[in-house]
Structures are given as structure tokens and as C-alpha cells.
Amino acid sequence: MSIQGTASSTSLSPTGRAGGRFGDRLLTVLTSGAALATIAVLVLLVEQVVNGSSLSISAFGLGFLWHSTWNPTLSAGAVNANVYGAAVLIYGTVVTSVIALVIAVPLGVAIAVYLAVLAHGRVGAVIGPLVELLAAVPSVILGLWGIIVLAPFLRTTIEPALHAALGWIPIFGAPNPTGLGVFTAGVVLAIMVLPIIAAVCRDLFLTVPQDLKDGALALGMTRWEMIRGVVLDSSRAGIGAATILGLSRALGEAIAVTQVIGTGSTITASLFQNGDTLASRIAEQFIGTVSRLQTASLFYCALVLLVMELIANLAAQLITRRFQKRRGLAL
Amino acid sequence: MSTATGSSTTLLGAEDRNLRRRRLTDRLMRLSATAAAGLAVAVLAIVVGSVLIKGASALSIPFLTQNPAVGLGAVGGGIANAIVGSALIVAVGTAMALPLGILIALYLTEFATPRTAPPIRLVLDLLNGTPTIVIGVFIFGLLVVSHSQTGFAASIALAIIMLPLMARTTQEMLLLVPGDLRNAAHALGVRRWRMILGIVLPSALGGILTGAILAIARAFGETAPLLLCDSVFGNTTTLNIFGTAIPNIPIDIYRYSESGFPSDHARAWGAALVLIALILVGNLSARAMLARQRRKLAGR
Amino acid sequence: MSLSPPEKTAEQERSLLNVEVAGESAVATGSTEVVYELRGVDVHYGQALAVGGINMRIHKNVITAIIGPSGCGKSTMLRTLNRMNDAIPGFRLSGEVLYHDRSIYERNIDPVEVRRRIGMVFQRPNPFPKSIYENIAWAPRILGLRADLEERVENALRGAALWDEVKDRLKQSALGLSGGQQQRLCIARALAIEPDVLLLDEPCSALDPIATASVEELMHELRRDYTQVIVTHNMQQAARVADRTAFFSLNVENGSRSGVLVEYDTTKTIFTSPGDQRTADYIAGRFG
Numbered sequence: 001m002s003i004q005g006t007a008s009s010t011s012l013s014p015t016g017r018a019g020g021r022f023g024d025r026l027l028t029v030l031t032s033g034a035a036l037a038t039i040a041v042l043v044l045l046v047e048q049v050v051n052g053s054s055l056s057i058s059a060f061g062l063g064f065l066w067h068s069t070w071n072p073t074l075s076a077g078a079v080n081a082n083v084y085g086a087a088v089l090i091y092g093t094v095v096t097s098v099i100a101l102v103i104a105v106p107l108g109v110a111i112a113v114y115l116a117v118l119a120h121g122r123v124g125a126v127i128g129p130l131v132e133l134l135a136a137v138p139s140v141i142l143g144l145w146g147i148i149v150l151a152p153f154l155r156t157t158i159e160p161a162l163h164a165a166l167g168w169i170p171i172f173g174a175p176n177p178t179g180l181g182v183f184t185a186g187v188v189l190a191i192m193v194l195p196i197i198a199a200v201c202r203d204l205f206l207t208v209p210q211d212l213k214d215g216a217l218a219l220g221m222t223r224w225e226m227i228r229g230v231v232l233d234s235s236r237a238g239i240g241a242a243t244i245l246g247l248s249r250a251l252g253e254a255i256a257v258t259q260v261i262g263t264g265s266t267i268t269a270s271l272f273q274n275g276d277t278l279a280s281r282i283a284e285q286f287i288g289t290v291s292r293l294q295t296a297s298l299f300y301c302a303l304v305l306l307v308m309e310l311i312a313n314l315a316a317q318l319i320t321r322r323f324q325k326r327r328g329l330a331l
Numbered sequence: 332m333s334t335a336t337g338s339s340t341t342l343l344g345a346e347d348r349n350l351r352r353r354r355l356t357d358r359l360m361r362l363s364a365t366a367a368a369g370l371a372v373a374v375l376a377i378v379v380g381s382v383l384i385k386g387a388s389a390l391s392i393p394f395l396t397q398n399p400a401v402g403l404g405a406v407g408g409g410i411a412n413a414i415v416g417s418a419l420i421v422a423v424g425t426a427m428a429l430p431l432g433i434l435i436a437l438y439l440t441e442f443a444t445p446r447t448a449p450p451i452r453l454v455l456d457l458l459n460g461t462p463t464i465v466i467g468v469f470i471f472g473l474l475v476v477s478h479s480q481t482g483f484a485a486s487i488a489l490a491i492i493m494l495p496l497m498a499r500t501t502q503e504m505l506l507l508v509p510g511d512l513r514n515a516a517h518a519l520g521v522r523r524w525r526m527i528l529g530i531v532l533p534s535a536l537g538g539i540l541t542g543a544i545l546a547i548a549r550a551f552g553e554t555a556p557l558l559l560c561d562s563v564f565g566n567t568t569t570l571n572i573f574g575t576a577i578p579n580i581p582i583d584i585y586r587y588s589e590s591g592f593p594s595d596h597a598r599a600w601g602a603a604l605v606l607i608a609l610i611l612v613g614n615l616s617a618r619a620m621l622a623r624q625r626r627k628l629a630g631r
Numbered sequence: 632m633s634l635s636p637p638e639k640t641a642e643q644e645r646s647l648l649n650v651e652v653a654g655e656s657a658v659a660t661g662s663t664e665v666v667y668e669l670r671g672v673d674v675h676y677g678q679a680l681a682v683g684g685i686n687m688r689i690h691k692n693v694i695t696a697i698i699g700p701s702g703c704g705k706s707t708m709l710r711t712l713n714r715m716n717d718a719i720p721g722f723r724l725s726g727e728v729l730y731h732d733r734s735i736y737e738r739n740i741d742p743v744e745v746r747r748r749i750g751m752v753f754q755r756p757n758p759f760p761k762s763i764y765e766n767i768a769w770a771p772r773i774l775g776l777r778a779d780l781e782e783r784v785e786n787a788l789r790g791a792a793l794w795d796e797v798k799d800r801l802k803q804s805a806l807g808l809s810g811g812q813q814q815r816l817c818i819a820r821a822l823a824i825e826p827d828v829l830l831l832d833e834p835c836s837a838l839d840p841i842a843t844a845s846v847e848e849l850m851h852e853l854r855r856d857y858t859q860v861i862v863t864h865n866m867q868q869a870a871r872v873a874d875r876t877a878f879f880s881l882n883v884e885n886g887s888r889s890g891v892l893v894e895y896d897t898t899k900t901i902f903t904s905p906g907d908q909r910t911a912d913y914i915a916g917r918f919g
Contacts (some may be wrong), residue, residue, distance in 0.1 A: 023524035031442050034434035035451045040492060050473040110367035118364055118528065120720060127368050129618060134375045136614045138552025139604045140421050140581050141382060142586040148596060149381050191374055198371065211757035218715060219770040219824060220747025222357035229769055252462020254555040259588055270424040279464045286559050301829045308462065313460040347777040350744060
């Protein structure tokens with residue numbers, strides 16, 4: 001409130017003054033109210049998710065995280081009826097995300113190098129936005145494309161090739177006849193994560209001072225040696241943060257994964273078999289649960305996911321902040 | 332130090348195995364980076380191309396104007412109810428998220444102190460990072476469990492997804508408003524709220540709206556929360572947003588894609604074409620507008 | 632920017648130049664071997680002529696200064712000598728830049744190879760965000776000069792008169808060094824790959840007077856082994872360090888401005904009896 005007390009010399013009408021002050025106050029209240037509402041939304045969200053899962057938490061405790069049974073059956077005689085554990089889902093979440101990152105991080109960094117260092121002129125100005133546009137494709141469409149176009153392609157080409165060459169490693173088993181499975185989900189996730197990593201890394205690489213790049217070139221380094229020694233080397237922490245950002249996106253994706261992962265209830269060694277993730281299990285079973293405990297267990301899955309996301313987000317923030325401090329020193 | 336050697340200078344252009352190897356690596360790595368960029372563009376082209384080709388055969392006037400034929404595997408009909416429904420729930424969501432997003436951005440740029448701004452920014456980042464399915468679970472627990480699925484529940488979920496996006500672009504635009512403008516208003520003895528509403532917001536308006544379009548495009552394709560909050564609906568067009576679930580395009584695509592019937596896949600592609608056309612048009616126009624707005628504000 | 636206090640008298644200025652003359656005459660007996668020969672060099676950026684019609688020879692083991700008003704293409708000129716302009720969009724060079732009688736802009740010459748032999752030190756110290764040791768060792772390692780790397784690093788740091796100051800903290804970040812130390816580190820970095828020529832682009836413009844003095848002293852030391860070309864906007868510095876000085880100026884023609892070489896002679900001649908009125912005016916203006 002820096003403009004007050006202008007009243008003394010001129011005779012402003014009292015209502016005008018009061019109105020002005022009222023307007024300032026109203027806007028202050030409205031904007032801070034909106035800010036507080038954001039916090040309230042987040043608090044309410046956490047509260048709801050914890051609340052919803054309380055039944056499952058009291059039934060299974062932390063054991064939920066490492067027990068692999070997920071059995072919604074209610075018939076009295078069945079073994080482990082109405083018992084829930086998320087180990088298979090956590091495994092699926094981690095494995096699909098890792099596949100996505102293994103594919104998307106090198107590609108994304110390479111694209112960023114191209115956009116920030118190599119491309120110039122019109123070509124770069126066209127390709128950059130196109131890569132970003134890839135992020136705008138809705139996951140449900142990517143999933144549809146995954147079922148009908150990508151899965152058959154992977155089943156007939158990539159998966160047999162990997163199986164033939166690396167089949168002695170259990171993770172590259174025989175391809176699934178549907179083409180669906182953990183690997184396909186990982187590839188779809190890679191496509192979703194790729195533009196994020198590329199965009200973040202590009203912005204990062206653009207901040208590497210020209211001074212440093214010139215310094216490397218003047219020593220008789222090739223462009224690649226300059227990129228590796230100066231651009232990539234000085235951006236290591238930032239690339240880490242971008243990776244975590246991509247991870248955070250991959251962990252929580254529900255729809256596209258549900259469409260292509262094929263639904264599975266066991267941990268299988270082969271990546272080409274069906275699986276499930278925390279998010280995809282919620283998407284599959286939430287509507288049409290047979291018991292309150294099942295609903296609570298799905299809430300519990302959401303809670304686990306929320307905690308994973310929280311850790312990833314905070315880690316990315318922390319790295320970025322420390323990195324910016326170091327960069328600040330360099331500049 | 333007597334390292335400078337006259338002999339080395341004569342070697343310019345001479346064969347050097349080390350240099351040849353380095354040059355080869357250089358070329359190879361640069362080629363790989365270019366190829367990676369090409370691959371990403373190719374994937375985009377293949378995805379959009381698939382939707383265009385497969386969707387075009389399903390697209391027709393009745394597809395856009397008629398309600399669906401009943402039942403999975405049924406032939407004929409369209410997605411008119413879903414187009415209307417998607418527009419409705421996104422519009423209601425936007426009506427909540429946009430004003431709130433602008434107010435939050437105003438708070439961050441005009442009112443927050445160095446101590447209050449970081450927590451708000453952190454909360455926005457965390458909200459932005461929350462998986463949309465978890466937001467669906469949240470709204471399910473808040474509104475659906477005690478009542479039933481409604482279009483309104485979906486609107487709220489979409490609003491929560493749009494909020495951090497809108498707040499962020501608005502804030503970015505507000506920061507671009509030159510300090511001279513503010514000073515000029517101050518110098519005229521204008522009250523703060525008048526300056527904000529009369530000078531700051533209007534000069535950033537174009538950018539705020541284009542940012543909003545990007546967020547709306549994102550909301551149109553958002554499926555996960557709708558699955559929990561707005562997926563059990565009939566085949567008719569309904570605007571009863573508080574009473575029942577509202578048909579929408581993403582859930583149609585999801586349903587049809589999971590079905591085994593080829594006719595349903597065709598419907599899925601048709602709906603996907605409608606959705607992706609909306610999103611791409613929104614994105615491309617918003618991008619063009621945003622670039623212009625940035626130039627306008629920055630070039631002042 | 633000006634190092635001399637304003638009350639400095641003309642008498643003192645002349646004595647400053649006299650010291651320089653002594654230094655210069657000592658070297659005048661040295662090599663007359665030509666390192667660079669520029670023949671009718673024009674540099675364009677897009678359609679605009681940046682520097683035009685340059686003819687000059689740069690001699691071995693001599694410090695050559697390039698001076699002139701800002702915008703006259705001093706740095707452009709310097710950067711054409713190791714092809715650092717190549718990456719700038721629209722850069723075009725005509726005429727010949729001969730380095731030991733070999734045109735460095737010939738098609739089959741790799742700029743990487745040129746730069747490896749012609750070291751460069753920049754306006755602002757630009758150490759890499761690595762340790763002091765790694766700053767020096769990085770390039771030799773890549774260039775295949777791996778034998779006795781530690782000795783090479785030590786020699787480079789000694790050559791840049793920095794060894795004693797940093798020998799106990801070689802593993803620490805180079806960003807912790809002072810500005811003058813950073814700039815000498817950058818010189819050491821260039822020396823470590825045994826260049827033939829050292830190009831210095833206003834190497835002291837970001838340094839305080841004490842650091843400036845240390846860099847200038849170093850340049851004197853290095854004259855024995857290296858050919859040096861320095862761009863400076865500081866007249867006193869040119870007078871102090873350079874054996875020969877080239878004065879560039881702006882030529883305004885039809886509304887377009889381009890850099891031209893006005894006069895190139897021994898530093899003594901340039902500063903005491905310039906042949907061109909523009910040189911005389913500029914030097915009088917900058918010294919006065």
C-alpha cells in the first residue's frame with residue numbers, strides 16, 4: 001500500500017477515498033483468499049486420500065507395500081479372500097517408469113542438444129514447437145494408438161528382435177500375442193515423457209554461457225567435445241532434475257498405461273507380459289468395486305502414488321534450487 | 332616453459348589419426364542428436380497421421396450431429412452428446428479455474444511478500460505434479476461417494492488440473508508488464524486496485540487468455556479423473572450437470588478403445604480425430620498468439 | 632577503464648612511452664618471421680561489411696596490439712585469426728588469411744585444427760565449472776597429449792605464473808579463484824596445448840589494476856615463446872605491452888559503417904608520430 005496520504009492538499013471526496021481504500025482491501029482479500037484456497041485444495045486432497053484409505057491402512061498396515069495378493073473375491077471359502085497388497089502394482093509402476101526413462105532420457109537430452117546447440121535458423125524454430133506439440137497429444141489418444149498401431153508393431157518387430165538377441169536375459173521373454181504388456185506401456189510412457197525432458201533440457205542448455213562454449217572451441221575442441229565437456233558437464237544436476245520430472249509424469253499416468261499394459265496380477269520376469277501399475281489398477285477397478293475394503297485399498301494405492309510423487313517433486317525442486325545457486329556462481 | 336614448438340605449426344592440414352577419430356566421433360554424435368529430433372517429429376507425425384487417416388473414415392456429418400447407437404459394437408450414430416458434454420464440463424471447470432488462477436497470479440506478483448510467495452508457488456507445483464487419477468480419487472471421495480457421479484464433479488477435477496497451469500502462465504505474463512507502466516500509474520496517484528485492474532491486467536490480457544486456451548486444450552483431453560467422476564452416462568444429450576454424469580469425448584474414446592469390436596475402434600478413431608483437432612487448433616493458435624503477446628510486451 | 636589518474640601529466644605519459652620504446656627495441660632485433668599474412672580481407676555479417684580491405688603481417692614472437700574505437704571490428708578481426716567467427720550466422724570472409732603461408736580458410740582445413748594451434752583468451756575470464764586441474768588437463772587429454780599430464784598441468788600453470796598460488800588446491804573449483812587468477816588460469820589452459828599463437832581479446836577489461844598488471848607482466852614473459860595478438864581499448868595498455876600496434880577505425884560510407892585498418896606500425900611510431908591524422912586524433916583524445 002504505497003500510495004496513501006495524498007489527500008491533504010486537495011479536497012478529495014470522502015466517499016472516493018473510502019471507495020479507493022475499500023477497493024485495495026477487497027483485492028488484497030480476494031487474491032490472498034485465492035492463494036489460501038490453493039493450499040486448502042491440496043490439504044483437502046491429502047485428507048480425502050488418507051481418509052479414504054483408512055480402512056485398508058488399518059487392515060493391512062505398511063505390509064500393503066510388500067504383499068502381492070490382490071483378491072477382491074468375497075466368497076467365504078476362498079483363500080486370501082478380500083485381501084489386498086500393492087507389491088505387484090508398485091513393481092509395475094517402477095518398471096514401466098524405468099523403461100520410459102531408459103528410452104526417453106538419452107533421446108530427450110539428444111533432442112535438447114540438437115535444439116539448443118546444433119539447430120539454427122528456421123529448422124530449429126519449426127522442430128522445437130513440434131516436439132512440444134507431442135506433449136499436447138492426450139494420453140487417451142496415445143493409448144488408443146498404442147493398442148492399435150504400436151502394440152502390433154512392437155509384437156512383430158522390436159520384441160522378437162530383442163528376444164532373439166537378448167533372450168537369455170529373463171526380462172526379454174517371448175512376445176505376448178496381444179503385443180500389450182509392461183514393455184509396450186513403457187514405450188508409450190517414453191513418448192509422453194520425451195517432450196518434457198527435451199523441453200526442460202533445452203531451456204537448461206540455452207543458459208550455458210556462450211563464453212564457456214567459445215572457451216572450449218578456442219582450445220581446438222570439436223563441437224561434440226564442447227557439448228560433452230561444457231554443455232552436458234555443467235548441466236548434470238539439471239538433467240537429473242529433468243529426469244525426475246519425467247519420472248513424476250510417468251509414475252502417475254493412468255489412462256494410456258491401462259490401455260496398453262494388458263492387466264496382470266503377478267510379477268513376471270519378462271517385460272513382454274501383462275502387468276499393472278498403481279494408477280492403472282485404480283483406473284480399472286475403481287468403478288465397480290465389490291467391497292468397501294477394495295475401495296479403501298484403491299485409495300491406499302492413490303496414497304502410495306501421492307507419496308511417490310511428493311518425493312519426486314520435492315527432489316526435483318531441491319536439485320533445481322541447488323543447481324541454480326551453483327550456476328549463479330558460475331555466471 | 333619452452334613448449335611452443337615451431338615444428339607443430341607446419342603440420343596444419345597434415346594427416347592426424349587422433350584428429351580423424353575425433354572428427355568422426357563429432358560427426359557421429361551430431362548426426363545422432365539430429366536423428367533423435369527427427370525421431371520425435373516422426374513419432375508426432377505417425378500418431379497424428381494415424382488419427383487423421385483412421386479417424387477420417389469414421390468422420391461424417393451424422394457422426395458430429397447424432398447421439399450414439401446404443402451398445403458396444405453397435406453401428407451408426409455419432410458423438411454429438413459427448414461433444415456437447417465435454418464442452419459443458421470444460422466450460423464450467425474453466426469458469427472456476429480462470430478467475431481463481433488470475434487471482435493467485437495477482438497475489439504472487441502484486442501482493443505476496445518474499446516469505447509468503449514460495450509456499451504458494453510450491454503448492455502450485457505440487458498440485459501440478461499430482462497425478463490426475465489421484466485428483467479423480469480425491470473428487471470421488473469428496474463428491475461422488477456420498478452422492479453420485481456428476482458432470483460437476485468432473486468440472487471441479489478439471490478445474491484443479493487447470494488451476495496451476497493458468498496461474499503460472501498468468502504470472503509469467505504479469506511479470507512481463509513493464510515497470511514503467513506501474514510507475515506511471517503510481518505517479519498519477521491512482522489507487523493500487525485501479526492500477527491493477529485498469530493497467531496491469533489489460534496489458535497482460537492477451538497472454539493470459541492464450542495461456543488459458545492451452546490449459547483448456549489440456550483439460551479437453553484429460554481422461555483419468557473423468558473415469559472416476561463422470562463415466563457412467565446414458566446415450567442422450569444432457570445439460571443436467573449437477574444431477575447426472577455428462578457424456579464426454581475422452582471417456583468415449585477410452586471405452587471404445589478397450590472394446591473388441593472393430594466398429595467401436597472406428598468410433599474411437601473418429602472421436603480421437605475430433606478431440607485432437609480441437610487440441611491442435613487450440614495449441615497452435617495459442618502458441619502464435621503467445622509469441623505475439625510476448626513480443627508486444629517485451630518490445631515496449 | 633582508464634588506468635591513469637586524470638591528473639597525470641603529459642610528461643609522465645611520455646616517460647611511459649619511453650619505457651615501452653626500450654622494451655620494443657629489444658625485440659626489434661628478434662624474429663622477422665611472418666606468422667600471419669592478411670591479404671585484402673573483408674568480413675561480412677549477412678549483407679553488412681564489418682571489416683574491409685585489411686592487409687597486414689603479424690610477426691613471430693612479437694606482441695601486436697589492435698586498438699581503435701568500439702565497433703571498428705577489432706574483435707571480429709582477432710576472431711578471424713582462429714576462425715572463431717565461423718559459428719556466427721551470416722559470417723562470410725573474402726581475401727586470404729595466411730598462417731605460415733597456408734590459408735586457414737581453405738576448404739580442406741578444419742577449424743578445429745586451426746584453433747588447436749592458435750590459443751585464445753577472452754574478454755571475461757571463462758574458466759569451466761570444473762576443478763583447477765581439470766580446467767587445464769581437459770583439452771590435452773582429448774587431444775591425445777596424455778603422457779605426463781600432471782607435469783603438463785604444472786608447466787602450464789607455471790607458465791601463466793599461477794602455480795604458486797594454486798598448487799595446494801588443484802582439486803578445488805576454478806570458480807573460487809579471483810578474477811585475475813581466473814584469467815591467468817585461462818591463459819594457462821591455452822598454454823597447456825602448446826599453441827603457436829596466443830590471441831587475447833581485451834583480456835584485462837574485466838580485471839582490476841593489480842590483476843591487469845599481473846596479466847601484462849605475464850605477456851612480457853610469454854613473448855619469448857609465443858606470438859601474441861591483443862585487442863585492447865586501453866591505450867596505456869597497448870603502449871605498455873605491444874611491440875607493434877594496428878589502429879582500426881570506423882569508415883562511414885553511404886550510411887553504412889565498417890572497420891578499416893588505418894595505420895599499422897611500431898607502437899612507438901603509432902603513439903609518438905602517427906602518420907595518419909585519424910590516429911593522432913584518436914590517441915590524443917584517449918590519452919588526454
